[in-house]
Amino acid sequence: MASKIQHRKSKIQKAQGFATITSQDKFDTAKNIHPHSSPIFTSSTYIYESAEKAQAVFQGKEEAFIYSRWSHPNAELVEKKLELMETFGLNIKAKALVFSSGMAAISALFQSVLKPGDALLAQGNIYGTSVDYFNHYGQTLGIEIIYADFAKLNELETILKQKKNIKLIYAETPSNPTLNCYDLNALAALAKKYKAKTAVDNTFASPYLQQPFQFGIDFIVHSATKYLNGHGTGLSGFLVGTDTAFIKKEVWQIRKFNGTICAPFDAWLLNLGMKTLSLRMEQHCANAMKVAGFLEKHPAVSKVNYLGLKSHPDHLLARKQMKNYGGVLSFELKNGYKAGEKLMKKIKLCQLTASLGTIDTLIQHPASMSHSFVPKAQREKYGITDGLVRLSVGIESVEDVISDLAQAL
Ligand SMILES: Cc1ncc(COP(=O)(O)O)c(C=O)c1O
Secondary structure, three states: OHHHHHHHHHHHHHOOOHHHHHHOOOOOHHHOOOOOOOOOOOOOEOOOOOHHHHHHHHOOOOOOOOEOOOOOHHHHHHHHHHHHHHOOOOOOOOEEEEEOOHHHHHHHHHHHHOOOOOEEEEEOOOOHHHHHHHHHHHHHHOOEEEEEOOOOHHHHHHHHHHOOOEEEEEEEOOOOOOOOOOOHHHHHHHHHHOOOEEEEEOOOOHHHHOOHHHHOOOEEEEEOOOOOOOOOOOOOEEEEEOOHHHHHHHHHHHHHHHOOEOOHHHHHHHHHHHHOHHHHHHHHHHHHHHHHHHHHHOOOEEEEEOOOOOOOOOHHHHHHHOOOOOOEEEEEEOOHHHHHHHHHHHOOOOEEOOOOOOOOOEEEOOOOOOOOOOOHHHHHHOOOOOOEEEEEOOOOOHHHHHHHHHHHO
């Protein structure tokens, strides 16, 4: 039996493809777990075969699971996969930790990298709750939060020259909901020059389409609730870094203190989703390109924001930085707010909800839904106009999505 497992292990290790990494469940064989497909480890603690083993584990001389708030097999399985995905084809080592949500991962980044007196330089148009979090804890912890347009690299450099306390530059690309793309190479170079670290929210692209470490970025965060899970079945998030010692010590400790590790069941669901990431992303991209082409020609639509369209101002940058253009797009209706409301009422197949990255198509009208509480002037500063509609294109037969949009428009 042991030799069979050994033989199988060496066969697995030769497999190098991205989809091979995501589809197989490789537990650490030293820990003596050999299921073909991962079970759910719902135990809160782990037992040892001897007092000596227990001592060695608690003293850090031997590795084993101790308590599920610290780590558990379902967490470790998805962490190892994400590390391989984010460094796929690169000569870079990374360490990932999985969290109970994307926000838990973002807060662990904030808490581990920044201290009172430091400043965070963040892109203005990032996920709304990230802004709320930075503003709230910036104020209570005495951390200065500076927002800027990350497309204006000269302005960023002026800020970095003036503010020597900037310790972290935080970007989200592609961004929500106008699908802008930001130059990760340039951001990493600026950060190096001014001795700051960089972090990128890679949720919209997923590691299949974009690998920020390739451009010298230090940290990546994910709302794994989106494309990585892919089915809308649970919440999870990742923080990954190339400073593996920092992640293992500082970030791990924060996750342990806050109790924000992803629960075994959610990590198990996440693993199921990760297995098909490459297939799903290919289909999301192909479908989104067709839907964008349809919308661009529609008389009720004045503008389509999709990075795959040549008309998008960041198309060439996205082509350089990403493998493909993703599944999310947004478009502007000629008749503004009223047209947006009407479309939401008439849509039949597309699901009316605010999330993204699931296998079915999701639609939302930010002005009357997700951003209805944001003052109009503030919304419009970041392109969230009254007539803007966001679509997370799924993997359905694309003709059905297009005909639903056609009848509703
Ligand atoms: C780009 C982005 N980052 C982070 C988050 C937060 O993730 P979660 O909802 O998993 O906490 C979201 C959620 O929508 C998001 O869209």
